[in-house]
Amino acid sequence: MTIRTKFEKLGTRHAPGQEVRLAPTAPERTRHEPLPGQPVDFSHGDVDAHPPSPGAFEAFAEAVETGGAQAYTEYRGAAAIRETLAGHLARFTGAPVDPQDGLIITPGTQGALFLAVAATVSAGDKVAIVQPDYFANRKLVEFLEAEMLPVQMRHAEVTDSAGLDLGQLEDAFRAGARVFLFSNPNNPAGVVYSEREIAQIAALAARFDATVIVDQLYARLRYPDVPYTHLRAQDIAPENVVTIMGPSKTESLSGYRLGVAFGGAEIIDRMEKLQAIVSLRAAGYAQAVLRGWFAEPEGWMKHRIAAHQAIRDDLVALFGAIPGCRVRLPGAGSYLFPELPPLSISPENFVTVLRERAGVTVTPGTEFSPHAARNIRLNFSQDHAAAVAAVKRLALLVEEYRG
C-alpha cells in the first residue's frame, strides 16, 4: 500500500470538531431560511456548561511550581501519581492494578488507545471490532495495515444488554482475530454490556488466548440502577486485558489531555516503548491533575450524573416524538445515537443542512458503522436549555426533509 492510499483511508472530513475545516456549501443548498437559535456543537461535550472537576487547575499550578521533577517524569508517568491512581482504579474496577509495571499515563485516552492497539497489532493481523463503535478503532486498525473483522451490536433491538452478536465474535476469533477492541459503555450508542456479555467475552478471549482492549472512558457516568461489569475483574488472564480510562469526558478535563491504560506488564511495557517515540509522555505538569481524579468532593459525581440524566431524558423524549425515529435510552455516558426516519436528502446532506441552517452540529452515523447511515450521534453534555432547543430545530428539519 502506498503512503498516499493509506492516508486516503484515514479520513477526518466528518470527524467531530473538524467541521470548521469544511468549505462552505454551495448557495443552493442553503437558500432556505435559517432556523435561529443558540448554536450547539453536539460533536463533543461543552466544558463550559459542565465545568472541569474542582482542583484540576490548582494541581497543575502546583506542578509548575514543583518544576523539573514534574516536567520530566518516566515515560509512563510520575511514579507517585501512578501509585495513587492504581489504588483508585483497583477499587473502582474490582481487581488489582500494579502501579510499577501495570499502568501507563498517556496524552488522553486517544493516546492510550493508539498505544494499546499498536502494541498488540501488526500488519496483516486480524482484529475484531464492534459495529457501531468509536470511529478511531477502525482507523487505528487500518493505519496499522491490519484486517478488521466486524462484530455487529444490535443495540436498538434489545433493552437488557448491549446486543453484541457473540456468535460473530466467536467467528472472528475462529477466523484468526487475536485482538478484540471495544468500548463499554459503547460510544456512540451509550449502552452498557450485560454481565453475561462480559462473561462470554472473557470466556472467548480465554479460549482463543486473545487480547482484549476495553475502552471504559465513560464507565463513571452511569445512570441509576444500571449494573456495570468490569471485564478485568472477570475470569480472564490479567495479562490479556488492557483497560483504558481518562478524565476527559465526565470530569471535563479534556483540555489537559490525560488518559491511563492498565493491564498486563508486557503490553504496558510495549506501550511505554512506543510512547517514547510517539510523544515521550503525557505533559508532565498535567499529570498532576490526575491526583484529584476519583477524589472529587463528596456529591460532585452524583450531581454531574443527575444533570446529564435530566438532559438525556428530555432529548430522548424529543427524539421519541419524531414519527419513525428510533432511539434507545442510554444507560451510561453522554451519547445519544438516534436513527432518523427516511429523508428526501442523503444523510450527509442532512447533517450539513442541520449545521448550516440550524446551527446544530452532529456526527454522521457512518463514522461508527457502515450500517448506521440513518443514525446520528449527539454528545448531550451540553447546556440543558440550548440542547433541548437545538433538538427541536432538528425535529423541524426532519419534518421538512421527510422522505
Added chain:
Amino acid sequence: MTIRTKFEKLGTRHAPGQEVRLAPTAPERTRHEPLPGQPVDFSHGDVDAHPPSPGAFEAFAEAVETGGAQAYTEYRGAAAIRETLAGHLARFTGAPVDPQDGLIITPGTQGALFLAVAATVSAGDKVAIVQPDYFANRKLVEFLEAEMLPVQMRHAEVTDSAGLDLGQLEDAFRAGARVFLFSNPNNPAGVVYSEREIAQIAALAARFDATVIVDQLYARLRYPDVPYTHLRAQDIAPENVVTIMGPSKTESLSGYRLGVAFGGAEIIDRMEKLQAIVSLRAAGYAQAVLRGWFAEPEGWMKHRIAAHQAIRDDLVALFGAIPGCRVRLPGAGSYLFPELPPLSISPENFVTVLRERAGVTVTPGTEFSPHAARNIRLNFSQDHAAAVAAVKRLALLVEEYRG
C-alpha cells in the same frame, strides 16, 4: 515480523530519563567508594536551573479561563495561535508559512517527529538517517518496518561544517531512499550544518524528489558568530520539506509538551489525520503557551545563550584536559558528545558506574550511532557549578578505569 520481535528492537533501557527503571547493580560493581557531590542528570536539561520563559504559566491559566473554546481546538491546533506562530516562524526561517494548511501543533517535537515520519514512510521504504543523530529517528524507522540507510557524519574531524558524508547521502538516494531525516543543530553532537551542506542536501532532495524532515529543535540556541542555514529557505520544493521546532529545550517549556511542524500542505494534512487517532491534539490549554514563543522579553534569549555558552566553555575545557578525550566545541544547542579514551570496563558499565558512584547520569553514545560506543552525550543545560563538579568527578573515574 511478530509484534514481540518488533518491540524488542524498540528498547528504552538506556533512554534518557528512564534510568530510574534500571534494577540496582550487583554489589560487586559498586563496592568502591562513592564520589560525593550533587547528583547531575545530564540526560535532559534542568528546567529549575534554567527556568521556563516568562509568561508561559499565565498564558495557560488564561486558556483554562477561556474554557471550551480552548479545550477543543482543531486537531492541528487553534487557528488564531497557528496564525501568530506562522508569522514568527516565517520571519525566523526566512520562508513563508501557511497558517491554515501548512502548520500543525503537536504534543512536543517528539509528536511532530513521529507524525512526520509516519506520514511519509511505509513498511519496506528506505529512509536515510544520519549517524550520529537523535536516537528516536532510528527507532521510528524500525517501528514503521522501514529500512534505515545510514549516512555518516564525521563531526569530530572537521570544524567548519557538520561533516556529513554527502557522497553517502547521494548513495542512499540512489539506493531508493525517498525520505531523509536529520537534526540541525545535530543532536547529540551540537554541530550546525554549513550553508554548503544544506545547499547540497536541497539539491540532492530536488534531484531525487525526496522528502526531507529537518528537526530544528535547537535552532534558536546558537552561539555567537555561528552561521545557520534554514533548509526550507533554500532552493527546494516547499512541499518536500517538513521543519520541526518546539519550545521544550531552550525555552524550558517541556512540561507543557508542545511542538510544531510546518511545511507542505499534503504532508501536514496527513499528519493531522494521524494525530486524530494518536492523541487528538496537543493539550488545548497548553497550546496557548505558544502565544509567548518568539515573543520573549527583550534580552531574555541573549541571556539564556550566554548562560549556556559559559557552561559549554567550562565543560569543553574539562573534557579537553582529559588525555585521549576528543570533544568538539558545539556551535549550538546544549549537547556535548565527547569521545572518552579507551577504558578497562565496557562503555555500558562505565555509564552505570558513573551514575551509581558519582551521581552523574549521561547517555551512552550507542543510543545515537553504532559507531559511537566510546562517546557519551551530556545535556549541559544544568546548574553551572553542579555541572562543572560533576564533570570533574567523571574525569576522576576516567582515570580510575583508564584502559
